[in-house]
Amino acid sequence: MTRPLILTVIAVFCLSAYYSPATLADDGDAQKAVLVTGASSGIGLKITEKLSSNGLYVYAGARTAADLERLDAMDNVS
Numbered sequence: 001m002t003r004p005l006i007l008t009v010i011a012v013f014c015l016s017a018y019y020s021p022a023t024l025a026d027d028g029d030a031q032k033a034v035l036v037t038g039a040s041s042g043i044g045l046k047i048t049e050k051l052s053s054n055g056l057y058v059y060a061g062a063r064t065a066a067d068l069e070r071l072d073a074m075d076n077v078s
Helices: 003-018 021-025 042-053 065-072
Strands: 033-036 057-060
Touching (some): 033 042, 042 057
Parallel strands (some): 033 057
């Protein structure tokens, strides 16, 4: 495994653990938002899916209009 891949896996794990549904419930009605670049595929897409399903609003970045339309169709993703 290469070093960037290991660091990415660690980052995904940390984000998933920190932004669990229980953690989000502690903040009351405040909605949190994050920016994910490279959200059209791979780890960027998985991060987008995980965070949006846990109640965060995700601003997702991608290179093509087709990818942006597909991401925009997801709940909590723009």
